[in-house]
Amino acid sequence: MKEITGHTVLTGLLGSPVAHSISPMMHNEGFRQLDLDYVYLCFDVGTDKLKTAVEGMKAMGVRGFNCTMPDKNLMCELADELSPAARLIGAVNTVLNEDGKLKGYNTDGIGYMQAVKDAGHNIIGKNMTLLGAGGAATAVCVQAALDGVAQINVFSIRDQFFERAQKMVDTINKETNCKASLYDFEDETVLKKSIADSHILTNGTSVGMAPNTDNCIIKDKSFFHEGLIVSDVIYNPRETKLLKMAKEAGCETFNGLYMLLYQGAEAFKIWTGKEMPVEIIKEKYFS
Numbered sequence: 001m002k003e004i005t006g007h008t009v010l011t012g013l014l015g016s017p018v019a020h021s022i023s024p025m026m027h028n029e030g031f032r033q034l035d036l037d038y039v040y041l042c043f044d045v046g047t048d049k050l051k052t053a054v055e056g057m058k059a060m061g062v063r064g065f066n067c068t069m070p071d072k073n074l075m076c077e078l079a080d081e082l083s084p085a086a087r088l089i090g091a092v093n094t095v096l097n098e099d100g101k102l103k104g105y106n107t108d109g110i111g112y113m114q115a116v117k118d119a120g121h122n123i124i125g126k127n128m129t130l131l132g133a134g135g136a137a138t139a140v141c142v143q144a145a146l147d148g149v150a151q152i153n154v155f156s157i158r159d160q161f162f163e164r165a166q167k168m169v170d171t172i173n174k175e176t177n178c179k180a181s182l183y184d185f186e187d188e189t190v191l192k193k194s195i196a197d198s199h200i201l202t203n204g205t206s207v208g209m210a211p212n213t214d215n216c217i218i219k220d221k222s223f224f225h226e227g228l229i230v231s232d233v234i235y236n237p238r239e240t241k242l243l244k245m246a247k248e249a250g251c252e253t254f255n256g257l258y259m260l261l262y263q264g265a266e267a268f269k270i271w272t273g274k275e276m277p278v279e280i281i282k283e284k285y286f287s
């Protein structure tokens with residue numbers, strides 16, 4: 001890393017917990033590779049102190065910052081302006097400070113859609129089955145709709161997210177050309193038909209994530225079909241039980257690791273105006 005000077009531009013991450021984050025390594029490596037006088041630091045800030053922290057960031061002229069859980073939804077209210085995706089998702093993960101005006105973005109869905117391309121697939125104009133209606137799933141759903149996926153069938157258990165998911169689906173149908181529908185995950189017949197009619201199946205839930213790696217959101221291989229792409233937003237483990245089962249059924253698969261990389265790359269570009277050197281960072285931290 002370059003030596004920090006009086007000119008060094010500060011970026012960072014707000015959330016709780018944040019000590020485990022790979023973001024500082026990614027961004028600081030990017031700054032180093034491009035010889036940018038920037039630094040990226042982590043700050044453990046929960047929702048109770050977020051407003052104060054954001055005011056402090058603004059007062060200090062911080063260039064921008066990321067938000068992770070549990071701060072993404074509240075950051076929507078604290079931003080002066082929202083990108084279309086952040087507004088539709090109702091969550092902000094990237095903030096740009098321009099002369100004291102904070103613009104909130106959500107780059108999670110952009111990261112996912114770039115990961116789809118990176119895996120060699122084109123899902124524009126195709127059908128998607130999306131499992132889950134929490135934060136990650138919502139970001140994927142909104143960006144896929146904005147980018148031109150033809151139809152998205154969202155399946156969720158009737159939990160605290162279900163009503164919010166219905167509002168998201170209604171908004172997508174109103175504001176994009178995508179046809180979105182919400183179904184109860186327990187309706188196995190509808191789920192099987194949706195997957196049969198889909199080009200891609202995406203798990204947007206945490207089911208199967210470490211340490212509960214024996215869990216799988218899909219019961220058995222009968223749900224899969226030839227030509228189906230199966231993806232998971234989870235990256236720990238690198239191959240979830242879902243992806244392993246799909247691969248055994250002959251499906252092409254990819255995990256959430258590059259979604260993480262590309263959402264960071266988009267934030268990097270928002271702050272610096274430059275492309276993150278993703279190939280170098282892939283090799284160093286994602287191989």
